[in-house]
Amino acid sequence: SYELTQPSSVSVSPGQTARITCSGDVLAKRYGRWFQQKPGQAPVLVIYKDNERPSGIPERFSGSSSGTTVTLTISGAQVEDEADYYCYSAADNNWVFGGGTKLTVL
């Protein structure tokens, strides 16, 4: 089975750039997606196809991919971006999630 590995936590000050990585063999063959999840809420998609933003997602959210790693970048992180972030991919229509990264902005 596939696995995706993320750092457990990332901290930045407001206005700084936050980067969260996600690594796994499946990412060499399949696109990655990123979800944002705030306490008590369902996940929200912020990046799909490695680097595309769904409508309504601020431009400060971007994604990139290299080999078996995808990276979520939040340029000029805001306090409201503090949340858990999960990477995700799908192989043979089976979903696999990373372990999640808690982003702290303060």
Add this chain to the structure above:
Amino acid sequence: QVQLVQSGAEVKKPGASVKVSCKASGYTFTDYYLHWVRQAPGQALEWLGWINPTSGGTNYAQKFQGRVAMTRDTSISTAYMELSGLRSDDTALYYCAKNTATNNYWGQGTLVTVSS
């Protein structure tokens, strides 16, 4: 707009079964697979499997094979997830969800608590 509305919270005893429903609206129910994902308190998202609403075909994560069953009723655009042999570590928020090429939609979640 796309909506996935799930059934309410459940409290079950160890060894029992639970059946959670997910009613879809705002799109053609048979056009997209429905997935089930759970999240234990303070833990990461965990995928349970999917159902093809058109054929009723299913695919379950290996961890849950033999304990999970996903079904659907196309007449009411509703999918179901039944988990049997409940244990305390099955206590979690259970979500239904679907992907499109450019977005992702989630139900509001159903809290299943397993306690004696």
